Amino acid sequence: MPALTYTLLREDGDPGSRARLGRVETPHGGFDTPAFMPVGTAASVKGLLPEAVGSIGAQIILSNTYHLLLRPGEELVQRMGGLQKWMRWDGPVLTDSGGYQVFSFADKNSIGDDGVKFRSHLDGREIHLSPERSIAVQNALGADIIMAFDDCPPAPDRPEVVEATALGPRHAVPDAEYQARLAQANDRTARWLARCVKAHQRPADQALFGIVQGGIDLDARRQSVEQVCQHDLPGFAIGGVAVGEGFDQLKRVTEHTAPLLPEDRPRYLMGVGYERDLVTAVRAGVDMFDCVLPTRNARNANAFTPFGQIRLRNARFSEDERVLDAGCDCPACAGGFSRSYLRHLFIAGEMLGGILLSLHNLRHFQRLMLDIRAAIRDNTWSAVGRHWPVTLAEGPGTVRSDGRDLLESDADV
Amino acid sequence: MPALTYTLLREDGDPGSRARLGRVETPHGGFDTPAFMPVGTAASVKGLLPEAVGSIGAQIILSNTYHLLLRPGEELVQRMGGLQKWMRWDGPVLTDSGGYQVFSFADKNSIGDDGVKFRSHLDGREIHLSPERSIAVQNALGADIIMAFDDCPPAPDRPEVVEATALGPRHAVPDAEYQARLAQANDRTARWLARCVKAHQRPADQALFGIVQGGIDLDARRQSVEQVCQHDLPGFAIGGVAVGEGFDQLKRVTEHTAPLLPEDRPRYLMGVGYERDLVTAVRAGVDMFDCVLPTRNARNANAFTPFGQIRLRNARFSEDERVLDAGCDCPACAGGFSRSYLRHLFIAGEMLGGILLSLHNLRHFQRLMLDIRAAIRDNTWSAVGRHWPVTLAEGPGTVRSDGRDLLESDADV
Numbered sequence: 014m015p016a017l018t019y020t021l022l023r024e025d026g027d028p029g030s031r032a033r034l035g036r037v038e039t040p041h042g043g044f045d046t047p048a049f050m051p052v053g054t055a056a057s058v059k060g061l062l063p064e065a066v067g068s069i070g071a072q073i074i075l076s077n078t079y080h081l082l083l084r085p086g087e088e089l090v091q092r093m094g095g096l097q098k099w100m101r102w103d104g105p106v107l108t109d110s111g112g113y114q115v116f117s118f119a120d121k122n123s124i125g126d127d128g129v130k131f132r133s134h135l136d137g138r139e140i141h142l143s144p145e146r147s148i149a150v151q152n153a154l155g156a157d158i159i160m161a162f163d164d165c166p167p168a169p170d171r172p173e174v175v176e177a178t179a180l181g182p183r184h185a186v187p188d189a190e191y192q193a194r195l196a197q198a199n200d201r202t203a204r205w206l207a208r209c210v211k212a213h214q215r216p217a218d219q220a221l222f223g224i225v226q227g228g229i230d231l232d233a234r235r236q237s238v239e240q241v242c243q244h245d246l247p248g249f250a251i252g253g254v255a256v257g258e259g260f261d262q263l264k265r266v267t268e269h270t271a272p273l274l275p276e277d278r279p280r281y282l283m284g285v286g287y288e289r290d291l292v293t294a295v296r297a298g299v300d301m302f303d304c305v306l307p308t309r310n311a312r313n314a315n316a317f318t319p320f321g322q323i324r325l326r327n328a329r330f331s332e333d334e335r336v337l338d339a340g341c342d343c344p345a346c347a348g349g350f351s352r353s354y355l356r357h358l359f360i361a362g363e364m365l366g367g368i369l370l371s372l373h374n375l376r377h378f379q380r381l382m383l384d385i386r387a388a389i390r391d392n393t394w395s396a397v398g399r400h401w402p403v404t405l406a407e408g409p410g411t412v413r414s415d416g417r418d419l420l421e422s423d424a425d426v
Numbered sequence: 427m428p429a430l431t432y433t434l435l436r437e438d439g440d441p442g443s444r445a446r447l448g449r450v451e452t453p454h455g456g457f458d459t460p461a462f463m464p465v466g467t468a469a470s471v472k473g474l475l476p477e478a479v480g481s482i483g484a485q486i487i488l489s490n491t492y493h494l495l496l497r498p499g500e501e502l503v504q505r506m507g508g509l510q511k512w513m514r515w516d517g518p519v520l521t522d523s524g525g526y527q528v529f530s531f532a533d534k535n536s537i538g539d540d541g542v543k544f545r546s547h548l549d550g551r552e553i554h555l556s557p558e559r560s561i562a563v564q565n566a567l568g569a570d571i572i573m574a575f576d577d578c579p580p581a582p583d584r585p586e587v588v589e590a591t592a593l594g595p596r597h598a599v600p601d602a603e604y605q606a607r608l609a610q611a612n613d614r615t616a617r618w619l620a621r622c623v624k625a626h627q628r629p630a631d632q633a634l635f636g637i638v639q640g641g642i643d644l645d646a647r648r649q650s651v652e653q654v655c656q657h658d659l660p661g662f663a664i665g666g667v668a669v670g671e672g673f674d675q676l677k678r679v680t681e682h683t684a685p686l687l688p689e690d691r692p693r694y695l696m697g698v699g700y701e702r703d704l705v706t707a708v709r710a711g712v713d714m715f716d717c718v719l720p721t722r723n724a725r726n727a728n729a730f731t732p733f734g735q736i737r738l739r740n741a742r743f744s745e746d747e748r749v750l751d752a753g754c755d756c757p758a759c760a761g762g763f764s765r766s767y768l769r770h771l772f773i774a775g776e777m778l779g780g781i782l783l784s785l786h787n788l789r790h791f792q793r794l795m796l797d798i799r800a801a802i803r804d805n806t807w808s809a810v811g812r813h814w815p816v817t818l819a820e821g822p823g824t825v826r827s828d829g830r831d832l833l834e835s836d837a838d839v
Contacts, residue, residue, distance in 0.1 A: 056770070060473075060777040062757065085744065085770050092745060099767050331498065332505060344475065354512050357469070357498050364473040364777060 016040065017158065017220035017247040019279045019300075026392040031272055031298035034389040037073075037279055039105040039157035040218045041097055044072035046279060046300035047385055049291070049378045050107060052308065055080045056090070056100040058375075059308050060368045063102040069343060069372055070379035073105040073157075075303040078150055079114035082140070083133050087153035095155030107158040107303070109283075110147045110224075113252075116165050126201060128162070144208035148221075152214045160250065161209045163224040164201040166194045168257040195226070195233045198253075202226045203240035210244055220247040222281060228253055229262045231269045238273040249274045250281040251299070255290075264293050271298035288317075288381055292397065292404045295385050307378050311370035314359040317377040319401045323352075325370070330356045340400075343376035345369040429453065430571065430633035430660040432692045432713075439805040444685055444711035447802040450486075450692055452518040452570035453631045454510055457485035459692060459713035460798055462704070462791045463520060465721065468493045469503070469513040471788075472721050473781045476515040482756060482785055483792035486518040486570075488716040491563050492527035495553070496546050500566035508568030520571040520716070522696075523560045523637075526665075529578050539614060541575070557621035561634075565627045573663065574622045576637040577614040579607045581670040608639070608646045611666075615639045616653035623657055633660040635694060641666055642675045644682045651686040662687045663694040664712070668703075677706050684711035701730075701794055705810065705817045708798050720791050724783035727772040730790040732814045736765075738783070743769045753813075756789035758782040 018038045025032035035046040051058050051066055054077045058066045066074060076096060081087060093099040096106050115122055115129045122131040128143030147162035169191045206223050213221050223241040227234030241249060251270050254263050267282060271294070274280045281301035282294045291302055307317065314325040318338045323330070333352035337345060345355070350369055358366030381401060388394045398405050431451045438445035448459040464471050464479055467490045471479045479487060489509060494500060506512040509519050528535060528542045535544040541556030560575035582604045619636050626634050636654040640647030654662065664683050667676050680695060684707070687693045694714035695707045704715055720730065727738040731751045736743070746765035750758060758768070763782055771779030794814060801807045811818050 055774040055776055056767075057774075057776045057778045060781065062761070062778070062781070064757075064761070080774075084774055089745060089766070093747065093764065093766050099764070101762055101767070332502060334506065344477075348475070348477070349514055351506065351512070353502070353506050354469075354514070361468040361470075361493075361497055363468055363470045364780070365470045365475070367777070368473065368475070368781075 015220070015247060016216060016218050017279075019046075019248070019277065021277065023390060025296070025389050027296075027394055030296040030389075030394070032295045032385075032389045033298060033300060034386055035279065035300055037105075037300075039073075039220065041103070041105045041157050042072070044105060045386060047291075047295045047382060047389075048073060048301050049382045050075045050301065050303040051375050052077075052303055052305045053100070053102075053106075054305075055084070056096060058371075059312065060364070060371050061375075063100065065344075065372060066102070066375070067104065069376040070383070071104075071375065073107060074102060075107045075109065076100075076154070076156065077114065078108045078111035078147065078154065079142075081108075081154060082111060082142075082150050083135055087150040091153040091155065097155065097157075105158065106156040108151050108154055108156040108160065110160040110162040111142055111150065112147065112162050113165055113284075115142055116167075124164075126204070144205040145212040148209050148212040149214075152219065155215075156219065158220045158222060158248065159213075161202075161206045161221060161223050163205060163226060163252055164198040165224075165226060165253050165256070166191075166198040166228055168229065168262075191228065192230065192233075195228045195230055198226045198228075199233055199237045199240065202237065206241055206244060210246075222246060222248040222250050224250045224252040224283070225270060225274070226253045227266075227270070229258055229266055231266070234266060234270045235273060238270065242273075242275060246278070248279040248281060248301075250283050250301075252283050254282060255284040255286050255304075260287075260290065260293075263290055264297075267294045267299060268297040274298075288378075288401060288404045289406070291378075291381065292385065292401075295389075304378075307374035308371045311374045312367040314356075314366065314370065316355075316370050317374050317403075319403055321403050321406070325352060325356045325359055325366075327356075337370075337373050338377070341373065341376060341380065343373045345373040428633070428660060429629060429631050430692075432459075432661070432690065434690065436803060438709070438802050440709075440807055443709040443802075443807070445708045445798075445802045446711060446713060447799055448692065448713055450518075450713075452486075452633065454516070454518045454570050455485070457518060458799060460704075460708045460795060460802075461486060461714050462795045463488045463714065463716040464788050465490075465716055465718045466513070466515075467718075468497070469509060471784075472725065473777070473784050474788075476513065478757075478785060479515070479788070480517065482789040483796070484517075484788065486520060487515060488520045488522065489513075489567070489569065490527065491521045491524035491560065491567065494521075494567060495524060495555075495563050496548055500563040504566040504568065510568065518571065519569040521564050521567055521569040521573065523573040523575040524555055524563065525560065525575050526578055526697075528555055529580075537577075539617070557618040558625040561622050561625040562627075565632065568628075569632065571633045571635060571661065572626075574615075574619045574634060574636050576618060576639060576665055577611040578637075578639060578666045578669070579604075579611045579641055581642065581675075604641065605643065605646075608641045608643050611639045611641075612646055612650045612653065615650065619654055619657060623659075635659060635661040635663050637663045637665040637696070638683060638687070639666045640679075640683070642671055642679055644679070647679060647683045648686060651683065655686075655688060659691070661692040661694060661714075663696050663714075665696050667695060668697040668699050668717075673700075673703065673706075676703055677710075680707045680712060681710040687711075701791075701814060701817045702819070704791075704794065705798065705814075708802075717791075720787035721784045724787045725780040727769075727779065727783065729768075729783050730787045730816075732816055734816050734819070738765060738769045738772055738779075740769075750783075750786050751790070754786065754789060754793065756786045758786040 020036045023034040053074045144162040151159035223246045225237045227237040279300045282299045315322045316337045330352040433449045436447040466487045557575040564572035636659045638650045640650040692713045695712045728735045729750045743765040
């Protein structure tokens, strides 16, 4: 029995869609796809008991290797019986490779072909992360799905490059420097993946996913797919999206890349995203997502609704007796907590505000995924658009995985 | 039907105890006494859904008039349907008068016979709190039990005064200044109570409790009881304890004062306390308690156990696979969260640490109250001592209600 099995249950009947209904099984249980994974950075989905995370419908969560490597260290987690047992999450867990966080703090790092040296933001000690080290840490943490250590280049920093690519000829990325960076990243990602595969000590109970890079250059994406998919891995991810390139590029890159990945393996779009991004990526053939948006925005008093986010700190909610979303069955909405009371909790600095909004926002995304899965099964995509106007509208676009770019519009309803 | 009924179910069979088993009924339901009330300062027991507060056994909670008066203001709460509806707590609530908080920040205040003027710590605006205003605010908030606006003097600031009183002749408080302050406080408390009774607009569904003062002077306590109990009120409280006087004085004052209060009304010892304080006061005839200790210490990573508190930040717990208390049925202990994981949550600054410890600490106190009620019912006090050694030991003493004085000893087990 392999560490992970993927069963493709149904392909979308909508001719304009490549969406897939599926089921993934892991040693800690299964999850339905397309799936949205809440983020539990430091082995905790912030503010929520694991039981509550499960009760709002999450079947798999993500945890961050970078954070756990620094604190408490992977060896402690291993001695305590591994991530799932230690954090009392009775389901599948995915860990990232730590590479993304390290590259996000690039000014602190020296990046070379052998990996990355960086200083811990906690105590300043120097840490070396390489393909071998990332896999060793992930082997020790013991997640059901682990990720290859890759080189993730940022989006082009000149907006005109992004625009020209989106509007111009299909393959044009008129920026030699960016092209060179993509080539380097593809090359490293391919060589590092081979080292990850070789270093992986627990293939029987941990599924290693490869990650495709290539930025917003579709030829580079195709080349990366060819390189990464040479390895017979149980799943593949599309990395290097939601790094600042915007919705149009996310759509263009995902629609190009997802169909190139093996049909019989789950496809994971890393760090995505807003509701419209999810629907777009699902229809491109993506099966798995993770994002900090629901929980991070919750702690910032931003609640998701089918019509867009509402900023609860706004004074207009001070005597609003309505729940966040009358159609929602989360503990905040079903429990009858008014916007008035929720606003008070944030204004007064009460933890319960972030807790109730985290439950609500996570349930919002799980309910969207339920409707998306129903749409694939029953060919009811039009109902998704009707029930979730936010998936159709010119919305807030994508969010950076590091969360620096929060909502840009405010669809207060 | 009055706003509150008290049924005395059983008096303790232990000849050394005046403990009482009872039941209080209010418009929002009943609670068993002796009862411990978790504190939900700003209409939220910090970090916990009301459902969770109920599930760990709390039947009544306390909320603070001072905080709600300042933010969001009592009129907003009233327009939203009152405290219980607004915060979704489906049970009895008690509000204090706001006086204690105001007097605690005495340097900001001008205190006179007409009440207290103080500046909001939030926006600096001047606020006047008087008997009439306190009752009007509490009438608007709508708690089931409301408290009289009293004058609560601090403990003598010279330790030798406290010591002399404890060790010397029964009535000796060798400090004329303190004596004068007690006389003034008794006088004001009595006159203000008459004004509170007159101002109270909702006697049919809100039970107003009078508060006895008198510091550590037993004659002053007796005088205050006589003054306060002239009013035929549904319950009475002992105020001015746990203000820094220490366990010996708390015991002395409570054992003197509680039996002077009417037998057919609930007796409430305000702001108390540690486990030993509770057992001592119950055996003196007290029925109700409130304290911030369980939740505040939880957020400071201090967990209560029957053997004393443990400080989870201590490195010795980093790989401790045990739960906090093997005999506890709270979500943290029954859920199998190890001290190792809980410590990690605090070290990593994760909200879940404070949440799990709040659940545990509140359940700890509710379990103690369950055992205390069983001891009164079945005359099993010796079992209380066996199961809760912390109630016998020279412990950390009492805590100031303002929480500045946290645990002093550390019974790490």
